[in-house]
Amino acid sequence: MRLGPDPSSYSQPDLVKIQHIDLDWNLLDVSDINIESVNVKANDCEVPLKFQISDTVPDIGSKLTIDLPTKTDGELILVIYYKTSPNASALQWLDAEQTSNKNHPFMFSQCQAIHARSIVPCQDSPSIKFTYSATVHHPPELVALMSAIRVGNQTGITKFEQKVPIPSYLLAIAVGDLYSKQVGPRSHVWAEKNVVDEAAAEFSDTETFIQTAEEICGPYLWKVYDLLVMPPSFPFGGMENPCLTFVTPTVIAGDKSLVDVVAHEISHSWTGNLVTNANFEHFWLNEGFTVFVEQKIIGRLRGSQYRDFHALHGLSELKDTFKNQLKNEPELTKLVVDLSNVGPDDAFSSVPYMKGSTFLRYMEDLFGGPTIFELFLKKYLDQFKYQSILTKDFKKYVYEYFNEKIPERLEEVDWDKWLYSEGMPVVIPNYDTTVYDTCKKHADLWSIATTADIKISPVIREELSSIQKIEFLSQLLDKSEIRDLNEAKIVLMAETYGFDNTKNSEIRFRLMRLIIKARLTDRFDEIFAFANSNFRMKFVRPIYRDLGEWTVGKPLAIANFLKVKDQMMKVCAYTVAKDLGINI
Numbered sequence: 001m002r003l004g005p006d007p008s009s010y011s012q013p014d015l016v017k018i019q020h021i022d023l024d025w026n027l028l029d030v031s032d033i034n035i036e037s038v039n040v041k042a043n044d045c046e047v048p049l050k051f052q053i054s055d056t057v058p059d060i061g062s063k064l065t066i067d068l069p070t071k072t073d074g075e076l077i078l079v080i081y082y083k084t085s086p087n088a089s090a091l092q093w094l095d096a097e098q099t100s101n102k103n104h105p106f107m108f109s110q111c112q113a114i115h116a117r118s119i120v121p122c123q124d125s126p127s128i129k130f131t132y133s134a135t136v137h138h139p140p141e142l143v144a145l146m147s148a149i150r151v152g153n154q155t156g157i158t159k160f161e162q163k164v165p166i167p168s169y170l171l172a173i174a175v176g177d178l179y180s181k182q183v184g185p186r187s188h189v190w191a192e193k194n195v196v197d198e199a200a201a202e203f204s205d206t207e208t209f210i211q212t213a214e215e216i217c218g219p220y221l222w223k224v225y226d227l228l229v230m231p232p233s234f235p236f237g238g239m240e241n242p243c244l245t246f247v248t249p250t251v252i253a254g255d256k257s258l259v260d261v262v263a264h265e266i267s268h269s270w271t272g273n274l275v276t277n278a279n280f281e282h283f284w285l286n287e288g289f290t291v292f293v294e295q296k297i298i299g300r301l302r303g304s305q306y307r308d309f310h311a312l313h314g315l316s317e318l319k320d321t322f323k324n325q326l327k328n329e330p331e332l333t334k335l336v337v338d339l340s341n342v343g344p345d346d347a348f349s350s351v352p353y354m355k356g357s358t359f360l361r362y363m364e365d366l367f368g369g370p371t372i373f374e375l376f377l378k379k380y381l382d383q384f385k386y387q388s389i390l391t392k393d394f395k396k397y398v399y400e401y402f403n404e405k406i407p408e409r410l411e412e413v414d415w416d417k418w419l420y421s422e423g424m425p426v427v428i429p430n431y432d433t434t435v436y437d438t439c440k441k442h443a444d445l446w447s448i449a450t451t452a453d454i455k456i457s458p459v460i461r462e463e464l465s466s467i468q469k470i471e472f473l474s475q476l477l478d479k480s481e482i483r484d485l486n487e488a489k490i491v492l493m494a495e496t497y498g499f500d501n502t503k504n505s506e507i508r509f510r511l512m513r514l515i516i517k518a519r520l521t522d523r524f525d526e527i528f529a530f531a532n533s534n535f536r537m538k539f540v541r542p543i544y545r546d547l548g549e550w551t552v553g554k555p556l557a558i559a560n561f562l563k564v565k566d567q568m569m570k571v572c573a574y575t576v577a578k579d580l581g582i583n584i
């Protein structure tokens, strides 16, 4: 059953729209979920209103219906008194033991896609945008941060204001023992004390990324761009919360080799946060555009070869998604998906990211190249800023903009195929493969040659950068057969490329998958040490999935998962359990 224009929400934006939310949050108050009263405010008095809460629908939640006064033209101020549940799916509460410094508890939120409803009764659909202000009461020794500008701070009370309208999934809060270091004129890095210095060093290019993004997209409208380094249980690489990107500690590699995640989150300041998908079926409008801009930033700063390498690496990731995560769900390999009967967390994959950015790159090439397409991009972002749109709005704008200029090129785009066909992108652009080919040469060697032959091959004398090592491992994992894939070969590989000492989580992740592919039963401790060191879903889900397909690995994986699942955020525990085929 489809709930309405947004299949993941009961909100009825055609009838009523939230314009501003004023939060007064008392933290650490985690009694059962309970709406105590709903009142309408008039002349400084609060008059109670009738309300009903429907039964809970899985993946969606319940519908809160408020009987508004009969005269409802114009604006109404509603005051809702409520308490959140300790199980609120948007929140994770960590004991001091689960933090880096182990001195104080930590709490944080992750509202995307549809978890804001577990912390605020709201119209939880990205089709509705509102400004917000908040007063957060918290333990005085801790720091509270939100996806907004801090406007006041006294012992135990912090006030915030977000004056740019946002969709509910961008509401965010974190409270912990946090310290900050300035890394740019509008940016601080926030982290626990023992992490803040190395994090600030890793993210010292933040201002360069913002300025490059401004060149491409227009002025940065959110005033502040801070980064908060999350505890390792944060389930994503980064989350584009306005004014305060949340970032996983797994991108701190010590050599800036994984900071593309920051370029990605900065790009969201336009694509996603200003121009927003109206529902999550059109998530590619957020993520495909963001990867496209991220790759442009990389191209500007490191050269077009690297822009193309990034895109080719994205296609390797996409192939892996099809072969593993989505092998039984071809419907979800479409660019625009049907979420009438699927929760957004279940539908989430690399498809909107990689297929979406490939579609835009295809159009850029077809319509005359970067100079022409970037003018269009800037106008598109300006035209739809502060709005929520569907793919048809984008398509209509493409026609309006290009129809006079290049009508014949426009006719070449097979929109239906790009948007609704399953599998790989319709056209693979003509990328520069120089950087990629080196990775391929290494992957081909290691898959075909014996360990003895590899030792004397000139290929392995050639130095690979960290990102090339990541792609090399991705390609190797994609091979249906690897000659003599055993302990000796993996030891030689680790020595050759310095895998044993690397702090690069993307490399370690793929090495663990290779060890599983090699069925090395002596290496379970190492695999589980990695799987328990962080709960970023990009890493833990494929590892559990791979183990789940190995008769010896599966029971051990289930036992390990059951041991640590309560330390995971709900979305992570839920999806891993699903991947392992167990109920929790």
Ligand SMILES: CC/C=C\C/C=C\C[C@@H](O)/C=C/C=C/C=C\[C@@H](O)CCCC(=O)O
Pocket: 112, 113, 235, 236, 237, 238, 239, 240, 280, 281, 283, 337, 344, 345, 346, 347, 348, 349, 352, 536, 537, 538
């Ligand atoms: C077609 C898919 C439909 C809806 C999915 C929307 C949201 C799903 C939900 O699970 C939240 C996703 C949040 C993502 C945040 C950041 C990502 O860019 C991280 C990507 C993976 C990583 O790097 O760890």
Ligand SMILES: [Zn+2]
Pocket: 264, 268, 286, 287, 290
């Ligand atoms: Zn993103």
